Amino acid sequence: MQRIGTGLLLVACALLSACAEAPSDAIRMGVASAPITLDPRYATDATSARLNRLLYAQLVDFDASARPVAALAQWQQLAPTRYRFRLDPARASFHDGSALTAADVKATYDSVRDPTNDSPHRSSLEMIERIVVIDEHTVDFELSRPDPLFPGYLVIGVLPRKGIEAGHPFDRRPWGSGAFELAAWPVEGLLRLERRADGQLFEFLHVSDSTVRVLKLLRGELDLVQNDLPPELVRYLERQPHIDVRHREGGNFSYVGFNLEDPILADLRVRRAIAHAIDRRVIAWHLLGGETRLAAGLLPPEHWAGVDFDAYRYDPARARSLLAEAGYGAGSPLRLNYRTTSDPLRLRIATVIQRQLHDVGIQVELSSFDWATFYADIKAGRFQLYSLSWVGIKSPDIFRYVFHSTSVPPAGANRGRFQDALVDGLIEAAETAQEPARRARLYQELQKRLLETLPFVPLWYEGQFVAARTDIHGYELSADGDYDSLAQVQRRPAGVREARFAP
Amino acid sequence: MIQFLVSRLLSALVVVFGVVCLVFLLLHLVPGDPVDMMLGESARPADRAALREALGLDRPLLVQLGEYLGGLAQLDLGTSFHSRRPITDMLLERLPATIELAVAGLLVAVLIAFPLGALAAVRKDTPWDQGAMTFSLIGVSVPNFWLGPVLILVFSLWLGWFPVSGRDGIVSLILPAITLGTALAAVLSRMVRSTLLEVLSEDYIRTARAKGLSERQVVIHHGLRNALLPVITLLGLQLGTLLGGAVITETVFSWPGVGKLTVDAILRRDYPVVQASVLLISVTYVVVNVLTDLVYAWVDPRIREARA
Numbered sequence: 001m002q003r004i005g006t007g008l009l010l011v012a013c014a015l016l017s018a019c020a021e022a023p024s025d026a027i028r029m030g031v032a033s034a035p036i037t038l039d040p041r042y043a044t045d046a047t048s049a050r051l052n053r054l055l056y057a058q059l060v061d062f063d064a065s066a067r068p069v070a071a072l073a074q075w076q077q078l079a080p081t082r083y084r085f086r087l088d089p090a091r092a093s094f095h096d097g098s099a100l101t102a103a104d105v106k107a108t109y110d111s112v113r114d115p116t117n118d119s120p121h122r123s124s125l126e127m128i129e130r131i132v133v134i135d136e137h138t139v140d141f142e143l144s145r146p147d148p149l150f151p152g153y154l155v156i157g158v159l160p161r162k163g164i165e166a167g168h169p170f171d172r173r174p175w176g177s178g179a180f181e182l183a184a185w186p187v188e189g190l191l192r193l194e195r196r197a198d199g200q201l202f203e204f205l206h207v208s209d210s211t212v213r214v215l216k217l218l219r220g221e222l223d224l225v226q227n228d229l230p231p232e233l234v235r236y237l238e239r240q241p242h243i244d245v246r247h248r249e250g251g252n253f254s255y256v257g258f259n260l261e262d263p264i265l266a267d268l269r270v271r272r273a274i275a276h277a278i279d280r281r282v283i284a285w286h287l288l289g290g291e292t293r294l295a296a297g298l299l300p301p302e303h304w305a306g307v308d309f310d311a312y313r314y315d316p317a318r319a320r321s322l323l324a325e326a327g328y329g330a331g332s333p334l335r336l337n338y339r340t341t342s343d344p345l346r347l348r349i350a351t352v353i354q355r356q357l358h359d360v361g362i363q364v365e366l367s368s369f370d371w372a373t374f375y376a377d378i379k380a381g382r383f384q385l386y387s388l389s390w391v392g393i394k395s396p397d398i399f400r401y402v403f404h405s406t407s408v409p410p411a412g413a414n415r416g417r418f419q420d421a422l423v424d425g426l427i428e429a430a431e432t433a434q435e436p437a438r439r440a441r442l443y444q445e446l447q448k449r450l451l452e453t454l455p456f457v458p459l460w461y462e463g464q465f466v467a468a469r470t471d472i473h474g475y476e477l478s479a480d481g482d483y484d485s486l487a488q489v490q491r492r493p494a495g496v497r498e499a500r501f502a503p
Numbered sequence: 504m505i506q507f508l509v510s511r512l513l514s515a516l517v518v519v520f521g522v523v524c525l526v527f528l529l530l531h532l533v534p535g536d537p538v539d540m541m542l543g544e545s546a547r548p549a550d551r552a553a554l555r556e557a558l559g560l561d562r563p564l565l566v567q568l569g570e571y572l573g574g575l576a577q578l579d580l581g582t583s584f585h586s587r588r589p590i591t592d593m594l595l596e597r598l599p600a601t602i603e604l605a606v607a608g609l610l611v612a613v614l615i616a617f618p619l620g621a622l623a624a625v626r627k628d629t630p631w632d633q634g635a636m637t638f639s640l641i642g643v644s645v646p647n648f649w650l651g652p653v654l655i656l657v658f659s660l661w662l663g664w665f666p667v668s669g670r671d672g673i674v675s676l677i678l679p680a681i682t683l684g685t686a687l688a689a690v691l692s693r694m695v696r697s698t699l700l701e702v703l704s705e706d707y708i709r710t711a712r713a714k715g716l717s718e719r720q721v722v723i724h725h726g727l728r729n730a731l732l733p734v735i736t737l738l739g740l741q742l743g744t745l746l747g748g749a750v751i752t753e754t755v756f757s758w759p760g761v762g763k764l765t766v767d768a769i770l771r772r773d774y775p776v777v778q779a780s781v782l783l784i785s786v787t788y789v790v791v792n793v794l795t796d797l798v799y800a801w802v803d804p805r806i807r808e809a810r811a
Binding site: 036037042044045115118119120121122123124126171172187188189190205206207208209211212215216218219221370371372373375376377379388390393398401410411412413 | 550
């Protein structure tokens with residue numbers, strides 16, 4: 001026994017000496033998922049993409065109405081298939097002090113287009129035929145076909161040519177010209193960035209459990225938490241004295257999708273009955289809260305091609321009458337299966353929808369799966385109803401991908417197997433329209449047609465929120481949840497009292 | 504003894520080989536596509552096809568299995584689909600955290616269970632016994648996903664003694680270790696009590712008492728030592744489980760261990776990482792079981808002599 005006791009004591013001592021890491025004075029942000037890669041040529045997850053925006057400058061960005069705007073470069077369309085980009089003379093240098101030039105832009109995009117590099121963004125740039133460096137500050141993109149949306153595709157962070165040629169491991173040691181540079185990435189769940197302007201350190205901590213994220217924020221182990229919290233925790237945080245919670249409208253679109261190959265759901269009256277039976281306002285208010293807005297189409301009203309129609313209002317009487325017209329009633333109830341993910345909030349929303357549909361006589365069986373299984377089923381068309389969201393959509397080329405009759409998986413994301421010649425025609429016409437106003441009008445007509453034919457029920461655009469310690473100021477929420485305003489965030493010195501948050 | 508060890512190791516190799524093949528095949532049968540998980544919803548078909556080819560997922564399953572086993576034979580665990588990092592690096596990065604937590608959890612369990620179980624056995628049918636067994640019942644009933652946040656609330660938020668989560672110095676290890684160790688302590692204390700009760704009714708214990716030894720000497724030197732064998736077996740198995748990953752505790756406390764890595768890899772369908780993690784877990788089980796047998800021999804001279 002004594003020997004065992006001594007052994008255990010030695011182990012305890014070893015543990016004591018093994019764990020040691022000094023805390024830093026960084027501003028700490030809690031994230032629900034860890035970044036996977038800091039190489040913008042390969043990043044596809046949201047956290048990596050948001051962090052890469054801090055580390056790398058990109059040629060083009062988007063304004064509040066999702067129109068492409070100059071970031072690193074102004075552009076000019078020389079011909080339908082030729083764009084010239086002129087780099088901003090006041091642009092920042094790379095983190096090693098070397099200048100960012102047109103050759104770096106060419107090397108970055110050539111690298112993405114190189115099939116041997118297996119970049120997941122390669123085919124979104126397949127219309128580029130050639131990239132020509134005109135001088136140190138100017139680069140031309142020549143296209144194989146006209147694409148009026150082209151500048152909006154150039155959002156990949158620019159890497160230094162010499163790093164690309166040397167096979168630099170950008171994924172772990174990012175080397176860009178953004179406002180931040182890597183300080184350390186000691187373990188997967190902890191990333192430290194340094195702000196170039198003043199050397200302020202920022203830590204991004206992966207805390208997957210939402211309750212623990214909130215507790216860490218309350219205890220001051222985190223300074224900022226953005227989104228990914230259930231509404232009851234957000235309301236709890238709003239009541240805490242040292243925490244400020246701010247909301248703003250967002251553009252991430254949620255919907256209920258239909259399988260139109262299913263004989264029941266092929267009937268437009270049934271789909272309309274379901275749309276009228278869902279009380280979206282109640283769900284948005286009680287389960288999502290904040291600035292969640294009801295949706296009429298995939299693009300929000302502020303988008304240059306967005307819509308602000310009066311979509312299907314909650315009307316259970318109308319829903320019952322449509323169902324009766326379709327031949328369903330007390331004697332022959334309608335039974336449907338509804339698939340969703342195992343995410344607790346999504347399940348809760350699905351449960352409320354199940355109850356609301358039950359109230360008009362639709363018996364809904366819920367099936368929830370982990371994301372991978374759920375998504376495989378949806379792609380394969382193994383569903384009747386499902387709910388999902390489109391996140392961070394900027395370019396209206398999404399309509400071809402989601403609704404064109406040629407986009408049934410695996411060719412695209414037309415999971416409901418929707419076929420409508422008028423919708424196909426509107427998508428094709430909008431894509432080739434050179435004049436922006438006409439293009440916007442065609443996309444709006446398209447969304448009106450989608451509401452009439454109802455391949456999905458538009459639900460809402462989820463609001464964004466940030467919860468921060470009261471000594472943190474300068475953080476501005478963006479509509480798509482990026483972290484760009486960390487460039488201005490400051491920690492107020494102890495003892496200084498100011499109005500909560502920056503205006 | 505050596506012959507025993509060699510035969511155990513050979514059978515262990517067969518078990519590990521079986522586990523590797525089975526996990527490989529089962530993973531590919533589970534619905535869900537790693538390419539979808541990597542590229543997201545809006546990826547284009549050409550990019551999906553290119554990535555599938557780059558990852559080798561377009562080849563026949565048996566060819567993929569053969570290549571994987573070939574890599575394993577050269578101690579190459581492969582590269583993560585998602586992070587494109589060598590899996591050996593990822594596991595080595597996380598293994599120290601897992602070992603720390605597992606050993607600390609076990610330490611907490613032993614420190615609670617041995618005195619509690621012994622007390623319950625020595626003071627059988629008294630309030631001490633009932634109190635210890637009530638603790639045991641509560642400990643085994645309370646799930647870690649509840650106990651963890653409650654401990655955080657009390658000791659981190661209200662009392663401010665420990666950090667909420669993360670691996671940042673020894674203090675950050677205490678709450679996860681208590682969370683992990685409590686349920687194990689509950690099971691262990693019941694076992695210590697029942698085996699000790701059995702041992703204390705043996706003739707040699709009566710003899711020891713008749714020789715005039717103090718009750719303390721009887722319980723510790725003659726009772727507990729003989730009651731240890733089944734407890735060691737349980738400890739060995741539990742250590743294997745803990746090293747395999749205390750997923751819930753790791754998630755609650757943002758502990759960067761192997762368990763969390765495995766679960767994340769399963770959810771992302773990162774096949775090579777799942778396979779490597781399962782391999783690590785199965786090897787750990789085998790090693791711990793062999794070590795448990797060795798400890799048996801060390802603790803009980805009868806076993807040592809029988810094997811000799």
